[in-house]
Amino acid sequence: MAGNGNFMGEWKLREEMCEVGRRIYNKGFAAANDGNISYRLSEDRVLCTPTRVSKGFMKPDDLCIVDLDGNQVSGKRKRSSEILLHLTIMKQRPDVRAVVHCHPPHATAFAVAHEPIPKCTMPEFEVFLGEVAISPYETPGGQAFADTVIPYIKDTDTILLANHGTVTAGSDLMDAYFKTEIIDAYCRILILTKPLGGPKYYNDAKAAELIRLKPGIGVRDVRLELGLENCDLCGNSLFREGYNETFKPEPHAFIPEKLRQAERQASCSLPASSERGAEGPEFEAMVQAITDQVMRAVNGGASPSGNGKPGGSGSYAGAC
Structure with a gap:
């Protein structure tokens, strides 16, 4: 079977998926049987993890194969109950070959609090992940849950699932997994800054410099495609129009200084x-x-x- 431009054997892909599962489990990103992983084998076949099996103890022959509608076509175990989320992402993004969903604790804390991920604090995060969206809560497992990511997945590979966890998409299994590592490490650093007075932000000009570096290392950023690199990058959200009145994440714990200044000016302008x-x-x-x-x-x-x-x-x- 083809995998990321190379002809890798399906068995090797199964072994790699088990390795990603072990990493997720050992990192504490998926307790017990939590989490699921998938890889697009072909146009209509997707390799995925089984339900109710710890990601830390999977074997290659535990894995399942489904079609793009979620119907299981092979495997001795039942496919993941949340495979529709993965398939929806793959349908929206033909370039995505792998998807990882789990519950990394620091990033999931932001998802549970509906706290937007702040920007303009760390170059590594800005370059390798960029903006991160939060999709609204829906009961996991069904198509309604899977559809919550549709407004955002075309513009980002990393999404916080409100009150649930994270989902990351990539060109291969390790790419998708590493994005999970990065978002949790970044959220952990942010949480550690709180007792120290919170993060200090660099400005929009420095943010734009970082965004312009991304094409040179093969990392896509939709803000370049939309011509937004000279806009209010640190205080605004690319995804603000995807939110609505019933679900509109607002910063409470991590408020950029420019937003604080705007709030103070608005307060002081009141008679x-x-x-x-x-x-x-x-x-x-x-x-x-x-x-x-x-x-x-x-x-x-x-x-x-x-x-x-x-x-x-x-x-x-x-x-x-």
Whole structure:
């Protein structure tokens, strides 16, 4: 059978898939029977891992072969229950030959938190992975789950599956696996920066320099194809239009400085009255009455001095 431009024997591919499974298991990316791996053998045949078998202990003859609709055509064990995810990616991306899905803990933490992967922090991540999308949650196993990656897979090889794990696509088995290693290592580094004050970001110009290096080493980046290399690379997301009102990941733990600055400017541009009186005259009257009552108690029954309204030099709006 053909594999990545070479004529590798199918048995060798099976051995390599088992090796990837061992790496996933030994890295802690797939507990017990978690995870699944696939490789496109031909236009209509895909080699894949079986269900309910630990990826750390697979043997070459445990693997299955399915067609592009997910029907099993060979193998003594039942095919992976999540093979439709792999097949959907392969249908959307004819260049993809291998797919790895598992639950690397640091990257999966971002997926569970719906925290977008920050950019403009590490050159290696930017060059070898680029932007990473988050697909919305769906019950694993069915076509609806597989379809969640469709809006994003054409523009990236690495996707966080919300509340679930990761899926990475590649030109061969090791390429897909290494992308899983990279995303988890990067997320681990980001988490380790939090007690140190969080990551420091380089600017858009430096990000563009890195993106322009990628064609020279054979790494695709859709931002070059779309002419976005001079845009707001660090604070914006290539995938923002793929998200919607019901699923719109926003940064909470890792907010680029330019977004923080935008938030501060927006906050400071609000008139002071919006901070004090947004709730209406009835609310202000209630606050006034409570304030008067408290001040009378403090002053032993004397009338309070001043109007008792919240605000003044200590108000939030004044702090800007």
